[in-house]
Amino acid sequence: xxxRPSARRGSETASRRRRKSSSAETQPLTGQRFARSxxxxxxKTFHEIVQADGISEAARRTSxxxxxxxxxxQRLEEHLETTLCRRGPGGFSLTHEGEALASLCETVYGSxxxxxxxxxxxxxxxxxxxxxQLISNLVDRSxxxxxxxxxxxxxxxxxxxxxxxxxxxxxxxxxxxxxIGIAPAQDKDPRLRYELLFQEIxxxxxxxxxxxxxxxxxxPKALAAEAIVLTGADEPDELTRFRMRYNIGRHVAGLSEHLxxxxxxxxxxxxxxxxxxxxxxxxxxxxxxxxxxARGRDPASDIFVISNPDAPTHRARDTLxxxxxxxxxxx
Numbered sequence: 001x002x003x004r005p006s007a008r009r010g011s012e013t014a015s016r017r018r019r020k021s022s023s024a025e026t027q028p029l030t031g032q033r034f035a036r037s038x039x040x041x042x043x044k045t046f047h048e049i050v051q052a053d054g055i056s057e058a059a060r061r062t063s064x065x066x067x068x069x070x071x072x073x074q075r076l077e078e079h080l081e082t083t084l085c086r087r088g089p090g091g092f093s094l095t096h097e098g099e100a101l102a103s104l105c106e107t108v109y110g111s112x113x114x115x116x117x118x119x120x121x122x123x124x125x126x127x128x129x130x131x132x133q134l135i136s137n138l139v140d141r142s143x144x145x146x147x148x149x150x151x152x153x154x155x156x157x158x159x160x161x162x163x164x165x166x167x168x169x170x171x172x173x174x175x176x177x178x179x180i181g182i183a184p185a186q187d188k189d190p191r192l193r194y195e196l197l198f199q200e201i202x203x204x205x206x207x208x209x210x211x212x213x214x215x216x217x218x219x220p221k222a223l224a225a226e227a228i229v230l231t232g233a234d235e236p237d238e239l240t241r242f243r244m245r246y247n248i249g250r251h252v253a254g255l256s257e258h259l260x261x262x263x264x265x266x267x268x269x270x271x272x273x274x275x276x277x278x279x280x281x282x283x284x285x286x287x288x289x290x291x292x293x294a295r296g297r298d299p300a301s302d303i304f305v306i307s308n309p310d311a312p313t314h315r316a317r318d319t320l321x322x323x324x325x326x327x328x329x330x331x
Contacts, residue, residue, distance in 0.1 A: 039079075042072055045069060045073065046073060046084065046102070046105060050094065051175070053092060055069045055092070083097065110312060117312055117313050117315060126154040127316075128315075128316050129157065130180065130316040131160045131162070131178040132159065132161045132162070133182070135165065135166055135184070137259040137276070138200075139276065139279050140197070140278055142328055146324040146327040149326070150323040154319065157316045169181035174192065179311070180307055181307070183304065184200075184237075184301050184304070186237055194304040195307075195328070196304055197304060197324060197328050199302055201277040201298050201300050202275065202298055203291045204291065205275055205284075205289045206266065207267045207269045208267075210272070212226070212292055216292065216294055218293075223248045224248055224250065226251070228243075228254075228271050228272055228273065229255070229256070229272065230255045231255075231256065231257070231273070232257035238301050239301065243274075253265075253270050254270040263275060267288055274299070305321065305324045305325075
């Protein structure tokens with residue numbers, strides 16, 4: 001007995017469905033299917049590896065283990081069915097496909113970073129967060145005035161402040177990890193905007209136990225024979241040039257990368273130390289430190305408000321920058 005027509009049609013329809021499903025499974029992922037199946041975290045990891053110029057440095061910056069980053073990179077390459085980078089004795093380098101994807105990730109990363117600013121822009125009331133990085137122990141009323149007046153006018157904005165070195169500040173602003181930096185400029189990056197905020201005066205100080213305590217010297221050369229407490233890599237270029245000009249620092253009695261500890265050594269009479277005038281003001285008023293050089297002979301370091309003019313739109317950042325401009329101290 002032959003199969004009934006309706007049964008044959010049902011069998012043919014099921015067969016076509018199976019062929020269509022099998023065909024779809026073997027086709028390359030594109031469009032919506034690609035977007036749905038992709039783990040977007042892999043793109044973020046790839047972007048971090050490219051920014052760090054290698055897996056080892058990316059692991060250090062992100063506090064993740066190298067094998068985990070390597071595995072994520074391998075998964076992304078398998079998903080894309082292409083090689084994105086070369087790793088070996090010659091170092092880390094991107095393939096042509098890797099360079100193309102890195103450019104796309106940079107665009108996506110910039111768009112994601114702009115989301116808080118875009119959302120804040122949509123609101124009539126300024127909201128969101130603005131991030132400031134500055135060097136340690138930076139003391140000046142202009143900084144306080146700017147933040148204080150900004151907060152009074154825009155209390156819904158969260159002001160996040162962190163402390164680090166000037167070179168990290170420059171890198172953070174270039175990567176749009178912070179909106180505003182406050183620091184000296186050992187070398188100015190042409191991609192960034194530098195606006196003078198104030199001049200930080202450095203004066204030579206000694207503690208009560210030092211033989212020079214209470215004296216005022218007219219000639220900086222008189223300090224050439226004195227033991228010095230140095231402040232390490234963060235010493236401003238202007239101060240370094242000043243010391244070299246007068247041959248100050250031949251005998252190093254103490255060293256600390258942190259101004260607080262350098263001041264401690266100075267208070268204990270270990271040696272003479274150049275400190276920011278505002279930073280040492282309280283100890284001078286209490287009679288614990290004394291400036292050694294007559295006023296007017298001291299080196300000064302320019303302190304800048306640093307921002308990225310090419311960063312995504314961010315109303316809170318732009319408004320706070322205006323407050324810093326208004327609070328800038330004339331020099």
